[in-house]
Amino acid sequence: MTVRRGRHFLQIPGPTNVPDRVLRAMDRATIDHRGPEFAELGLRVIAGLKPIFKTEGTVVIYPSSGTGGWEAALVNTLSPGDTVLMFEVGQFAVLWCEVARKFGLDVDFVAGDWRHGVDPQVVEAKLAADKDHTIKAVCVVHNETSNGITSPLARIRQAMDLAKHPALLMVDAVSALGSMDYRHDEWGVDVTVASSQKGLMLPAGLGFNAISHKALAAAKTAGLPRAYWDWGAMIKMNADGFFPYTPATNLLYALDEALKMFEEEGLDAAFARHDRLAEATRRAVAAWGLENACLDPGLYSSALTAVMMPGGADADALRAVILKRFDLSLGAGLGKLAGKVFRIGHLGDLNDLTLAGTLAGVEMGLGLAKIPHQGGGVDAALRFLADG
Numbered sequence: 274m275t276v277r278r279g280r281h282f283l284q285i286p287g288p289t290n291v292p293d294r295v296l297r298a299m300d301r302a303t304i305d306h307r308g309p310e311f312a313e314l315g316l317r318v319i320a321g322l323k324p325i326f327k328t329e330g331t332v333v334i335y336p337s338s339g340t341g342g343w344e345a346a347l348v349n350t351l352s353p354g355d356t357v358l359m360f361e362v363g364q365f366a367v368l369w370c371e372v373a374r375k376f377g378l379d380v381d382f383v384a385g386d387w388r389h390g391v392d393p394q395v396v397e398a399k400l401a402a403d404k405d406h407t408i409k410a411v412c413v414v415h416n417e418t419s420n421g422i423t424s425p426l427a428r429i430r431q432a433m434d435l436a437k438h439p440a441l442l443m444v445d446a447v448s449a450l451g452s453m454d455y456r457h458d459e460w461g462v463d464v465t466v467a468s469s470q471k472g473l474m475l476p477a478g479l480g481f482n483a484i485s486h487k488a489l490a491a492a493k494t495a496g497l498p499r500a501y502w503d504w505g506a507m508i509k510m511n512a513d514g515f516f517p518y519t520p521a522t523n524l525l526y527a528l529d530e531a532l533k534m535f536e537e538e539g540l541d542a543a544f545a546r547h548d549r550l551a552e553a554t555r556r557a558v559a560a561w562g563l564e565n566a567c568l569d570p571g572l573y574s575s576a577l578t579a580v581m582m583p584g585g586a587d588a589d590a591l592r593a594v595i596l597k598r599f600d601l602s603l604g605a606g607l608g609k610l611a612g613k614v615f616r617i618g619h620l621g622d623l624n625d626l627t628l629a630g631t632l633a634g635v636e637m638g639l640g641l642a643k644i645p646h647q648g649g650g651v652d653a654a655l656r657f658l659a660d661g
């Protein structure tokens with residue numbers, strides 16, 4: 274048996290490392306979720322989430338993963354047979370599309386090459402051509418975690434406005450929230466889907482919807498069946514800090530602590546930290562002579578970098594070497610990119626030296642696995658980090 278010492282390096286793009294103080298915050302005795310102590314916690318975390326989404330509207334919390342948040346967004350606002358516009362930017366977009374189809378929604382799934390984000394001009398053209406307004410929602414993954422490609426939400430909103438189309442805008446911000454600038458109200462997003470285990474530095478188990486007035490109005494006439502995900506019952510109970518069913522109380526303690534951490538660091542400082550670590554990572558990748566999966570430099574993710582394997586080399590074999598030798602976990606290629614990319618997560622609770630250690634593990638692994646590459650990636654990243 275191999276005995277491992279020191280911390281495991283978990284550098285997958287979610288679930289992410291949970292800070293010690295968040296772990297300690299969860300280590301509490303069970304309380305009555307119908308009692309006064311819980312109500313205070315419930316009210317506090319619901320209010321505390323709003324600035325994270327940059328919304329003054331409604332935020333709901335489910336005991337769920339992010340997939341539950343996708344389902345909630347759809348079933349609360351749409352009716353069977355409704356058309357929704359979605360974009361194949363990567364694997365998470367594919368999965369959201371599958372959820373929509375399972376509910377009998379008619380998805381216009383715009384094909385993509387998994388190397389580019391959503392094109393606002395396509396959004397505008399699709400909506401302008403939809404004279405009868407059969408499209409009820411435009412669904413966009415803000416940060417596609419399978420390939421590190423973002424989509425330009427402000428410009429997508431602008432495209433929808435230019436087309437003068439009433440469709441709802443729904444955004445998957447699961448791996449963006451807390452790591453990259455996000456503006457639910459300013460960008461006119463109707464439903465934002467998020468979850469706890471990525472940028473928010475929490476364990477998996479909380480799903481979120483941020484909801485606009487327009488989405489709340491749509492919920493009044495939406496015809497898809499909904500029970501567990503019903504916003505109505507949730508919002509009614511949330512008014513007093515309670516939930517319609519048993520909440521994940523200890524995860525809410527964790528959320529309470531994570532929100533404090535964001536308040537201390539400042540959201541903008543957290544985003545700047547992610548931007549900087551992402552840039553250092555890209556410099557390493559470029560120095561190695563490897564290719565970023567994202568082909569549009571304007572749309573690089575600050576939460577993760579997906580690296581294309583050169584010449585048909587197997588990404589999973591490389592990851593296996595790195596895990597075995599250095600106790601470092603990197604993200605696997607998903608869906609169409611299985612075996613073709615490895616993903617370096619640089620989101621959540623990490624700093625310069627966490628990243629430097631990660632990049633050192635990758636560079637040594639590239640050598641051990643005999644992947645064609647150039648040296649000097651770590652040096653390039655360190656020079657950038659040392660400069661400020």
Ligand SMILES: *Cc1c(COP(=O)(O)O)cnc(C)c1O
Pocket residue numbers: 287338339340341365414416417418445446447448468
């Ligand atoms: C992680 C993730 C999800 C949700 O996945 P769950 O495993 O259900 O939490 C959805 N979208 C994106 C972009 C993600 O990164």
